[in-house]
Amino acid sequence: MNKTQQILFDEPGPRAQRRIRIATVLGAVLLAGAVVAAVYQFASHGELAAARWEPFTTWPIWRYLLNGLWATVRAAAATAVLSAALGLLLALGRLSTHRPLRWLAGAYVEIFRTVPTLLLIYVTLFALPQYGLNFPLFWKLVVPLVVSNSAAFAEIFRSGILALDRGQTEAGLAVGLRRGQVMALVVLPQALLQLAPSLVSQLVGLLKDTSLGFVVSYTELLYSGQVLSSYTHLLIQTFLVVALIYLVVNASLSKFARVLQARNGRFGGRRGRRTAELPPPLLEGNTPR
Amino acid sequence: MEALTAHLSELGHGLVTTVELTVVTTVGAMLLGIVVATLRIAPVPLLRAIGTAYVEVFQNLPLLALLVLFVFALPTIGITFPLFTSAAIVIAVYEGAYLAEAIRAGINTVGVGQAEAARAIGLTFGQSLRHVILPQGLRAVIQPIGNICIALLMNTSLAAAVGVVELTQAANTVNLVEAQPIAVFTGAGLAYMLLALIIGQVTGLLERRLAIVR
Numbered sequence: 096m097n098k099t100q101q102i103l104f105d106e107p108g109p110r111a112q113r114r115i116r117i118a119t120v121l122g123a124v125l126l127a128g129a130v131v132a133a134v135y136q137f138a139s140h141g142e143l144a145a146a147r148w149e150p151f152t153t154w155p156i157w158r159y160l161l162n163g164l165w166a167t168v169r170a171a172a173a174t175a176v177l178s179a180a181l182g183l184l185l186a187l188g189r190l191s192t193h194r195p196l197r198w199l200a201g202a203y204v205e206i207f208r209t210v211p212t213l214l215l216i217y218v219t220l221f222a223l224p225q226y227g228l229n230f231p232l233f234w235k236l237v238v239p240l241v242v243s244n245s246a247a248f249a250e251i252f253r254s255g256i257l258a259l260d261r262g263q264t265e266a267g268l269a270v271g272l273r274r275g276q277v278m279a280l281v282v283l284p285q286a287l288l289q290l291a292p293s294l295v296s297q298l299v300g301l302l303k304d305t306s307l308g309f310v311v312s313y314t315e316l317l318y319s320g321q322v323l324s325s326y327t328h329l330l331i332q333t334f335l336v337v338a339l340i341y342l343v344v345n346a347s348l349s350k351f352a353r354v355l356q357a358r359n360g361r362f363g364g365r366r367g368r369r370t371a372e373l374p375p376p377l378l379e380g381n382t383p384r
Numbered sequence: 385m386e387a388l389t390a391h392l393s394e395l396g397h398g399l400v401t402t403v404e405l406t407v408v409t410t411v412g413a414m415l416l417g418i419v420v421a422t423l424r425i426a427p428v429p430l431l432r433a434i435g436t437a438y439v440e441v442f443q444n445l446p447l448l449a450l451l452v453l454f455v456f457a458l459p460t461i462g463i464t465f466p467l468f469t470s471a472a473i474v475i476a477v478y479e480g481a482y483l484a485e486a487i488r489a490g491i492n493t494v495g496v497g498q499a500e501a502a503r504a505i506g507l508t509f510g511q512s513l514r515h516v517i518l519p520q521g522l523r524a525v526i527q528p529i530g531n532i533c534i535a536l537l538m539n540t541s542l543a544a545a546v547g548v549v550e551l552t553q554a555a556n557t558v559n560l561v562e563a564q565p566i567a568v569f570t571g572a573g574l575a576y577m578l579l580a581l582i583i584g585q586v587t588g589l590l591e592r593r594l595a596i597v598r
Contacts, residue, residue: 104503107427111427115427115428115429118428118431119430122431136462139462140462142461208534209534209576209580210573210576210577211541211542212538212541213541213542214555217556217559217569218565221556221559222559222566222569223565225563225565302446303444303445303446304446305446306446306448309452310545317446317448317449320452321452330456330457330460331453331457331458331460331461334452335453337449338453341444341445341446341449342441342445345444346440346444349440349443
């Protein structure tokens with residue numbers, strides 16, 4: 096246990112230890128009660144029968160779900176690459192010395208950070224086809240995701256660039272580099288390295304967003320689960336397995352983000368001098384304004 | 385423009401539902417967030433583990449998957465709620481994980497001396513949390529909490545995917561009737577931006593009133 100978690104209590108004495116034991120037992124009883132209640136609900140509706148779980152030990156079912164996962168990964172990869180690129184351009188636009196560029200990029204980010212992705216998906220599904228823009232299914236999911244995620248990426252990049260010591264830019268300008276060169280050769284390489292954990296965290300959010308494929312009927316993981324359950328009528332089993340797959344994939348990514356965060360600044364010989372100024376990994380919602 | 389004015393009542397109902405859903409889930413998620421953040425710093429290892437597991441699970445599952453599981457799959461084991469209630473519960477539980485992390489970050493900003501002083505004058509864990517740590521910790525993270533509330537507002541639109549007729553769904557329905565996508569979707573988008581702006585303004589006001597300048 097680290098120091099910050101321990102601020103609220105001392106090393107427990109005999110009485111506190113007794114109280115901790117009592118609380119542990121109470122917590123365990125409550126937890127066991129919840130598990131028993133869940134098992135009872137499953138059993139009393141016949142959902143625990145071996146026949147209703149057996150299909151999930153067979154390869155065809157797993158092949159179908161893993162195909163769904165592969166489609167999720169493909170959509171997430173395309174969204175990640177495109178929205179990171181667009182986000183970087185937007186961040187540079189917001190920090191540019193040209194006022195109109197700054198204004199345009201700022202307006203884009205502010206608008207698409209506060210419009211729900213689902214609304215954008217409805218626009219690509221129902222509005223754009225009227226104007227002759229009928230994307231293939233894959234892009235009906237990816238385009239709206241890119242539009243909204245690029246705004247999030249822009250904010251991450253901008254905060255990373257702003258968090259870097261001003262002296263770096265000044266030194267670059269002082270040795271005679273042009274602004275673009277300073278950005279490309281001095282600021283971005285350092286900022287990107289520092290931002291690695293935040294970017295990986297954003298990947299988790301993006302992977303979760305691809306579940307909106309459910310709405311456009313693109314057979315990614317969640318919609319695959321829906322299709323599968325309409326054939327097998329194993330509703331709760333299928334969606335629990337789907338949730339488990341999401342959990343495993345995303346928890347691994349989150350773990351990777353934490354590992355990156357922990358060793359940040361320690362590669363390249365720069366021993367974490369600047370980690371203190373860094374924003375925490377950006378999970379959904381805490382993008383700095 | 386006519387498409388909007390002709391369907392003002394549908395869109396208005398949608399807007400009201402979105403606002404209701406946002407307010408109810410914000411309150412629920414805030415309470416859950418405080419409870420889970422408390423669990424994560426409690427002296428009891430089991431409770432800490434439960435808090436950590438809660439955050440891990442609900443930050444790593446897509447909200448839409450949770451909604452589908454809750455609304456379509458739970459009835460097969462006999463657990464059924466009205467649609468609005470289901471959506472509210474799921475969104476509150478989901479956003480509670482994010483709020484718990486924000487609140488924990490706030491608690492970590494409170495000086496160790498504060499907690500030590502609270503213990504020195506004889507306050508118990510619960511008392512020092514309630515009277516000393518939380519009032520200061522929450523003030524430090526008003527801005528992040530506001531940002532999570534804006535994300536929550538946007539996430540309430542996912543309730544449309546399981547059948548709740550809130551603003552996004554209302555806009556979609558009106559568009560299917562009127563075939564005026566630009567007016568309808570721009571109107572809905574502007575309404576969301578306005579709501580987000582209000583949340584942002586309230587957050588800013590609270591921040592100016594309450595934040596402790598160190």
